[in-house]
Amino acid sequence: QQTAAAPTGSPTLAVIPGDGIGPEVTAEALKVLEVASPVTFESTRYDLGAERYLATGEVLPDSVLAEVRGHDAILLGAVGGKPNDPNLPPGILERGLLLRLRFELDHYVNLRPSRLFPGSASPLAEPGEIDFVVVREGTEGPYTGNGGALRVGTPAEIATEVSVNTAYGVERVIRDAFARAEKRPRKKLTLVHKTNVLVNAGSLWWRLFESVGAEHPDVTCDYMHIDAAMIFMATDPARFDVIVTDNLFGDIVTDLAAAVTGGIGLAASGNVNPDRTAPSMFEPVHGSAPDIAGQQKADPTAAILSGALLLDHLGHADAAAAIEAAVLADLAERAPGTTRRTSEVGDAIAARL
Amino acid sequence: QQTAAAPTGSPTLAVIPGDGIGPEVTAEALKVLEVASPVTFESTRYDLGAERYLATGEVLPDSVLAEVRGHDAILLGAVGGKPNDPNLPPGILERGLLLRLRFELDHYVNLRPSRLFPGSASPLAEPGEIDFVVVREGTEGPYTGNGGALRVGTPAEIATEVSVNTAYGVERVIRDAFARAEKRPRKKLTLVHKTNVLVNAGSLWWRLFESVGAEHPDVTCDYMHIDAAMIFMATDPARFDVIVTDNLFGDIVTDLAAAVTGGIGLAASGNVNPDRTAPSMFEPVHGSAPDIAGQQKADPTAAILSGALLLDHLGHADAAAAIEAAVLADLAERAPGTTRRTSEVGDAIAARL
Ligand SMILES: CC(C)[C@H](C(=O)O)[C@@H](O)C(=O)O
Ligand SMILES: CC(C)[C@H](C(=O)O)[C@@H](O)C(=O)O
Numbered sequence: 001q002q003t004a005a006a007p008t009g010s011p012t013l014a015v016i017p018g019d020g021i022g023p024e025v026t027a028e029a030l031k032v033l034e035v036a037s038p039v040t041f042e043s044t045r046y047d048l049g050a051e052r053y054l055a056t057g058e059v060l061p062d063s064v065l066a067e068v069r070g071h072d073a074i075l076l077g078a079v080g081g082k083p084n085d086p087n088l089p090p091g092i093l094e095r096g097l098l099l100r101l102r103f104e105l106d107h108y109v110n111l112r113p114s115r116l117f118p119g120s121a122s123p124l125a126e127p128g129e130i131d132f133v134v135v136r137e138g139t140e141g142p143y144t145g146n147g148g149a150l151r152v153g154t155p156a157e158i159a160t161e162v163s164v165n166t167a168y169g170v171e172r173v174i175r176d177a178f179a180r181a182e183k184r185p186r187k188k189l190t191l192v193h194k195t196n197v198l199v200n201a202g203s204l205w206w207r208l209f210e211s212v213g214a215e216h217p218d219v220t221c222d223y224m225h226i227d228a229a230m231i232f233m234a235t236d237p238a239r240f241d242v243i244v245t246d247n248l249f250g251d252i253v254t255d256l257a258a259a260v261t262g263g264i265g266l267a268a269s270g271n272v273n274p275d276r277t278a279p280s281m282f283e284p285v286h287g288s289a290p291d292i293a294g295q296q297k298a299d300p301t302a303a304i305l306s307g308a309l310l311l312d313h314l315g316h317a318d319a320a321a322a323i324e325a326a327v328l329a330d331l332a333e334r335a336p337g338t339t340r341r342t343s344e345v346g347d348a349i350a351a352r353l
Numbered sequence: 354q355q356t357a358a359a360p361t362g363s364p365t366l367a368v369i370p371g372d373g374i375g376p377e378v379t380a381e382a383l384k385v386l387e388v389a390s391p392v393t394f395e396s397t398r399y400d401l402g403a404e405r406y407l408a409t410g411e412v413l414p415d416s417v418l419a420e421v422r423g424h425d426a427i428l429l430g431a432v433g434g435k436p437n438d439p440n441l442p443p444g445i446l447e448r449g450l451l452l453r454l455r456f457e458l459d460h461y462v463n464l465r466p467s468r469l470f471p472g473s474a475s476p477l478a479e480p481g482e483i484d485f486v487v488v489r490e491g492t493e494g495p496y497t498g499n500g501g502a503l504r505v506g507t508p509a510e511i512a513t514e515v516s517v518n519t520a521y522g523v524e525r526v527i528r529d530a531f532a533r534a535e536k537r538p539r540k541k542l543t544l545v546h547k548t549n550v551l552v553n554a555g556s557l558w559w560r561l562f563e564s565v566g567a568e569h570p571d572v573t574c575d576y577m578h579i580d581a582a583m584i585f586m587a588t589d590p591a592r593f594d595v596i597v598t599d600n601l602f603g604d605i606v607t608d609l610a611a612a613v614t615g616g617i618g619l620a621a622s623g624n625v626n627p628d629r630t631a632p633s634m635f636e637p638v639h640g641s642a643p644d645i646a647g648q649q650k651a652d653p654t655a656a657i658l659s660g661a662l663l664l665d666h667l668g669h670a671d672a673a674a675a676i677e678a679a680v681l682a683d684l685a686e687r688a689p690g691t692t693r694r695t696s697e698v699g700d701a702i703a704a705r706l
Contacts (some may be wrong), residue, residue: 090559091549099550123476142516142551149553153560156518159553163495167510194601196444200502200512206443207506218630226610234587234612248547252605255580259587304373 011314012036014071014279019050020288021298021342022077028300028346029075030148034353037311044071048097050081050192050288052089059096065104073310074101074281077303078288095145102138105278107271108169109176110136110247111309112254112285114237118332120262121250125238130261132240135177136250137270140169141201165201165246169210176274177244178216178322188241189213190222192229194248205246233260244276258285262331265298268305270313280313282306296341301327304349326352364667365700366396366630367424372403373641374651374695380654381699382428382660385679388706389672390664397424401450403434403441403641412449418457426663427454427634430656431641448498455491458631460624461522462529463491463600464662465607465638467590471685473615478591483614485593487630488530489603491624493522494554496600511593518599524561530597531569531628542566543575545582545602558599582606586613603618611638615684621658623666633666635659649694655678657702679705 015030017023033041046064047151053059068074079097081088090122101107115235116122116130124130146162174191191209195202206223213221224232226249232239245253258267284302292298305327312320326349340348368383370376386394401416406412421427432450434441455463469475469483477483499515527544534542544562548555559576566574577585577601585592586609598606610618620638637655645651658680665673679702693701 006515033515050695091552091555094549095552115587120434142514145552146513147551147553149557152556155520155524157520157557159557160499161495161518161551161554162500162515163516165514171508190358194604197601197604198500198514199444199448200500201514202444203505204502204512227604229619230605230609231612232585235616239684248550251547251550251580252583256583256587256609259584263588264562264584 003255010040010042011072011335013041014068014069014074015043015045016048016068016074016076017045018048018077018079018288019081020078020293022049022079022288022337024294024296024342025284025298025300025303026075028342028349029303031346032304032323032350032353033307033311035350036308036323036326038316038319049079050085050093051249052081053093054081054085055085059092060100065100068101069278071279073279073314075194075307075310076281076283078286080288080290082290099143102271104282105271106273106275107138107281108173108249109270109272110138111256111270111272111276112136112250113268113309114254114257114261116261117266119334120266120331122260124236124260128159129238131132132237132243132257133180133244134250134257135173135180135255136245137173137247139167139247140164140166141247163198163201163246163248165204167204167208170205170214171212174205174208174212174244177242178212178219181219181242182216184241186220186241188220188222190224190229190240190243192226192243192245192253193226194226194249195223196225201246209244226253230256233257237261253336254285264302266301266305268302268309270306270309272313280310282310282313296343297339298342300342300346301331301349304346322353323349326350363393363395364425365423366394367421367427368396368398369401369421369427369429369432370398371430371432371641372434373431373643373646375402375432375641377647377649377651377695378637378653378656379428379430381695381702382656384699385426385676385703385706386660386664388703389661389676389679391669393671402432403438403446406446407434407438407440412445413453418453418616421454422631423459424632426538426632428663428665429634429636431637431639433641433643435643437449448539452496454634455624458634459626459628460491460634461526462623462625462627463489463603464623464625465489465603465610466621466662467607467610467614469614470619471683472687473684475613477589477613482591484588485596485610486533487596487598487603487607487610488526488533489523489607490526490600492600493517493519494600516551516554516599516601518557520557520561523558527558527561527565527597530595531565531572534572535569535594537594539573539594540571541573541575543577543593543596545577545579545596545606546599547579547602548576549578554599561611562597572639579606583609586610588615596648607638617655619654619658621655621662623659623662625666633663635663650692650697651695653695653699654684654702657699675706676702678680681701
């Protein structure tokens, strides 16, 4: 399904609306993108997710992956079926689709900004005081699918998970994080890890953080164990500027970050391939929320903000900033206690552009 | 240094005050223990920690471990030297002392209760509404020291960390958690893991949770990914009753739990060997805080509550409850903005007994 009007040479967008509330929030993200973007996208929709798997047994056919790879960027809604669906092996979509895309397209920078937006009440800070971004490594750590199990189902079962960390993989994400920190007013970068227990991986992360840091004397460096980071995130998130961390710690710390700022309904993310050897993918952090699917109850703000990250990645920083400003204005005027339909939120934000 | 007056046959206590604020808070815990306990402990002090390491190069000599093992229980303050002390290899005390004790003494249940005490303001709940306990596995997971590194210091370096999970180790901690849930009014147990990504370990934890759960039909079971648990812990901690989780997730979730309840200054913990094949060890969750050491500024409440867990473990449930009640009363009357010396807090709590 292509927008026929796109001029030749326009950037191409692979759209994966996914399951549950995914299609609803994606529609609003596209609505806003269309108004904000200085270029017209040629977009192609790919039906991937729980529904397709349940109907066909396919998660991400190689041919579809090859097609998706041919685009300039990917916009994803959310994937995931009903909890405990016996026909849906746990994790099959997460690993077969989401993580496979991240790994195959070398999305080594998983970018997750957190801001306390106006209108979000917080006991921890005033709006504007919380503004940080987590640079989560996206292609290594305990997410590599290494590990295995022996004597499964017996009392002698042993199951392992291997966190894989390479100098290649760690250095590039640390370099990206320093570059981002350098462009921000506070120029502060915090490494989050657990170097006192995970000594092999911790030592690698720490040494590369120090050596790359030596090339960036203008960036203030800081280190925090993941457990201490929990405390600071819960009590003083305003202290953070840029955080760099591994895949699993990043997963954990960004959900907490979302919770202490505007909530998971506002958290956008980019799965970025900074070398541009493959398209980057943008998606809200939230899941498919099958319980409220199709009811126009979902907040599309995170998807819309993911669209802004997409525009920024493609070089349209002004348009991205315009979307953010429109979202900010909308959030500031959201009357507490009132609810709008998913499409109404999209309309309201689009109308401000 | 032994309390000469202890009658023969009295329970023996190995006391490891440790570094920084460790000795100060331990002194108060012992002060309160002495008043509350129906039995007189014969206690022996072991000087272990950063100071001993820096003076002698020793972390935990085998002979000391053997002596400690001969006691009925262990009370630990906190260990850890000044941050970035070049003479103190990172993690050496944590792994060589704290974790070695947990592993050698088979402390497979790392017990971490969280309560919102009176006097602790929280936007999330009223005091009394938050009352849960985390049963953190203590002898497996990514804490086993498995893993290694290749080509260290070169661009081709690879470092791994292996999370080891056995049916033996997982089943026993799950059984312990179910037994604890069964004794509580709400009888609810939540498994926290990341089964959608860590599929080998996740599947083992999940299957044992289900099969042991089938033997406890009166316990309500619940599952949450670690990232989702962050959100619930930050926004609605009152929903939890008992949580069971692996060693690393437990480390992370309990620091957040402390932050959203009374803060890390109140968090007590027990490293419990439920089979009593070796002494259990009780310690505050907080660290050695070298910056405020020796100034009588530390809050000894977490150490005092760890003493209550110790008494409870040794069968003195009434005395443990009395300490908790005294702490509660003290907390309720702490005037906001005033500070007391470490010993004054201990005195005040002891005086209530
Ligand atoms: C769905 C899951 C595999 C994924 C992750 O763990 O990365 C999600 O939690 C996220 O943060 O994007
Ligand atoms: C000091 C460290 C090894 C320890 C852990 O990670 O278990 C601490 O954080 C804790 O929670 O007791």
